[in-house]
Amino acid sequence: MDILRSPWRYDYVASARKPRGCIFCPGPPARDVSEADDDRERLILDRAGLCFVIMNLYPYTSGHLMVAPFRHVGTLDAVGADELAEMMRLAKRSAAILGEAYRPDGFNIGMNVGECAGAGVRDHVHLHVVPRWSGDANFMTTTGETRVLPEDIHDGYRKLRPMF
DSSP states (O other): OOOOOOOHHHHHHHHHTOOOOOSSSSSSTSSOOGGOOOHHHHHHHEESSEEEEESSSSSSSTTEEEEEEEEEEOOGSSSSHHHHHHHHHHHHHHHHHHHHHHSSSSEEEEOOSSSSTTTSOSOOOEEEEEETTTOOOOOHHHHHSSOOOOSOHHHHHHHHGGGG
């Protein structure tokens, strides 16, 4: 039997039952993402006035990005119209950049709001931008609940950061 290893996922698996703070907000709850200055460490690709683009640390595919407001806000109703408009502008720009960098066949772009809807982060609204290729879903996802990614996330960051 072949063994595929993904050691970067261990921290996620090991901490699955431990209470965690918001992955989008650094430090204590009073500290806002807009005040942080550790973009490379946190894999933040771009910052706008109200929202930012960040790489997904546990991606579905190479290049999987998320767009989130700086404000810690958990429901779509609570997101302001200006924040929503900026999220869509950043998603559009992200898709264009991912298209140039990765040449995908398509994209999944969307939100999971609430735990029953599949939101892994329930209390901070965010929009996923996921590049897709014909045939990128294979038996590993179906039978092994495992994804095989051809690129290290830090390599992806180095590729994408200059494009934002």
